Amino acid sequence: MKTRFWIFFAAIGTLSAQQVVAPTPENIGSPRGDNHGDYNYTNTFEFGYRWSLVGGDEGQYRSTVNFHNGPRLLGSSLSIDSKDGHGHYFDQILLNTMGLGNDPYQFANLRVQKNQLYRYDMTWRLNDYYNPGLTVAGGLHFMDTVRRWQDHEVTLFPQSKYRLRAGYSRNVQDGPALTTLLEPDNNVALSTALPVFVNLRREWDEYRIGGDVDVSGFKFTVLRRWDFYKEDSPYRFLPGSSAAAIGLQDDLTSLQSFVKAAPVHGSDGGWLGNLMTNRKRWSVNARMSYLMGRNNFTMNEISSGFGRLGAAANRQILVQGDAERPVVTGDLNLSAQPSSRLTVVNNTSYNSQRISGPSSYTEILNGGDSGTTINFRYLGVRLVTNSTDANYRVKDWIGFYAGYHYTYRLVRTIEGFQLAGVPNSSDTALYENTNSLHSGTAGIRIRPMKNLTANIEAEIGRANNPLTPVSDRNYHAINGLIGYRVRKLQLSTSYKQLYNVNAPAGFSSYSSHSRNYSANASLALKNWWSLDASYMKLHLDTAGGIAFFAGGVRPTLQSGVSIYVSNIHAGNLGARFAITKRVDLYTGYTITKDTGDGRSTAAAGATDPTAALFAGVQTFPLTYQSPLARVSIRIYPKLRWNVGWQYYDYHQQFNIFGYYQNFHAQTGYTSVSWAF
């Protein structure tokens, strides 16, 4: 009975985040597994067919949901454990998978270990990523790429005082995409960005080796790593690339041929050393790392076609060079516990990264060689942070903590160039920007009764010279959380606000106010049903000074305030019913609704074209909702049949991109879960 309770209790937890209808979370088979020889086996496999029927903007559906028709292994789990901890080759195998075969989101996780001798962990993931690129380039930066990750980690003698580690990680992104290139005109500002095909090919590989030694309570760790990055995406001519095709009717720019190769090969090497000890009253952790990055690049781009006035034009651009980035970090963490109620921690961190490199740029426009410019850039960011935090428990039911943090940052840039073959043509300029931040935190935690907790904390910060107008300068944050948790009922509510004012002078003033609220309830009074409900409100309003050029005939400098208001109401409701001993029903509903600032039209009555342009993007009301239902029927103790339905509806209220992205989609699945 107790075990059943805990299994059911775990199932309640699944409600709180249930948003994707499949895979089916209901367990199958005996949770204790089956014994075979010296091992115990537990397994579940769910194989099924997922379907979707999409109406409206399919590009937005693929960017938001992206489930397609087809069969797949929706989920699986396998565990094999040796019963005495002395297996011949292994003591444990854990394998979990999700979506293998056809889902846009696939995952596999494997652990194999033998006590005292080795431990191997593997993670493999796939994300079939689609992005229509609507916001940034009116759809021209379309991407339909797939990203695959894998991580492997082997630890030898994991329970010993001497441990060896080796690892390998790989990250590959490939697939078709569109990008844009400014094409041909002798005035870049008047050139037109035309789309070209690119077949993305990016690879990143990392190799690691290291070890740990424990001596007299001190642990020393060293890790050496090498990683390699390669990008050699081929760019191709897109037939019909013309200004007219992208909606610029008075511009005659068009491409007739285009070839571009821009390979980048990078190699990084680095090491990490860590020394730590943890004693009864104090502990120390000291860490240093060095990471070197280098990218070698070249680019050859040849295009021909017609300029904006219809004249034949051609251009070749040649670029080559390399960039370096050594990064040094150091951290020292000192903890003291003078009494069982007090902990004081001081941390000092240092980080220095220096990015530099030359890049030579040659342009030949309509047969005329514009010469070669050798650019040199340096960006150095040095940061020193010191923080002290104290945590004191006054009584068992009340405690306080407070901290003071100081950070100093230096940003140094060097901008230089030289015209190849031109005497005395070089120039170099050096700039420095420094910023100091003082911030303080304080918090109180109260446990007035056993299952009731309340935490309130506040932070205030002052920076004297932030890098950008939207950076934090004078900010404060307040955070509160109250929770009541017993086995059958969980209630919580939270509030968080973050105010930042960055207003050194005049029109550039910037302010940002965010206030987040949440309320949650999970209820399972009976063991045949449970309910989970949550409501969240996320408010954000910002106002920032802007300056820009606009005008009907000749653009003039104008200034104003860019306002953005977002009021997002989000809700989640889930209910699980065990209708009979064999049938489980789950129903859920999730909604995200941004009501914006309450206006009914995008431009809010603004008639001046410039005012209307900015008024129209001050808020972006939309509704995204998704009801779902799922039935899971136990046919045999080791066999279940599942069927589910999920509906997606995306509706944006204003047509701020020139078109609506609204879609609605019926999706569903049917599957069989079984255990051997």
Added chain:
Amino acid sequence: MRILLLLLVSLAAAAQNQAVPSATGTGFVGSNVCKTCHADVWMNFYKNPHFKSIASGKEPPDKTGCEGCHGPAQKHVAAGGGKQTIPRAFSLMQPKQALETCLGCHARDLSKANIQRSEHTQNDIACNTCHSIHHSATPKYLLAKKQSELCYTCHATVFAQFSMPSKHRVNEGVVQCTDCHNPHGSFEATWRMAQHPRMVERALNAESPCVKCHTDKRGPFVFEHPPVRVEGCEICHFPHGSTNAKLLRRPVVFTICLECHNGADSFGTRNNGVPIQSSRHNMLDPKFQKCTTCHVAIHGSYSDAFFLR
């Protein structure tokens, strides 16, 4: 190669030949006594990572089996049970006590170097708040629930963000909270002036966690976009989720650009304002309202100071 093999064999021998410790504590009865009453816990305990200490047979009684965590059980046995007689009954312990008990063995993990100053510890979120040793939902890390659900329990507004149209696929299961965060506390972030949030884990010990996956944004570039390096990706993006495409902070891109590029005051690397746009950019011309149509390499470029290539 021979030297490497010799080293491996030597280390293996050293690892296997540790002396069997003697029972130094008093009041220890051994796990075999515990299982007579707690058979339900014991039956599946061989699947628990903590079973390694029992299987080893070499650990001292205060570091193995039930009593390794719960303390010597003699009084508990003599009393015929009862939580009050368990020296370390986690459901009765203060969070700090629970933390220190677990750190007795787990303090040497690199990932827990900052646990004493982590926001979780400050707010009494101890190990057994998230980990369930005997009733875990995930056998690998003994989490009480699946990871995202566990985090959402307290971070409800983050759940709302991951349920938005544009988001990292956490609810879908392909991305996890710990891909970017270290729930045990992290060193100071070295971007954004080491400000909040503090539990973001550095990638490769030095960089923003975003570049672990978005390797093409990592550079180094000759022409860096300084706020990307100095302030981090959050300067333009909401990392969890957004109602705007590409996790952007605004529904259209030009307002993001213009709010920084206003030429005002002492901002920017040159301390004379972030450069204002060119006078040839007429914002009423739709061509200039989508900045990254032309400034395609906005995260950094190898060839162009204005990120045009």
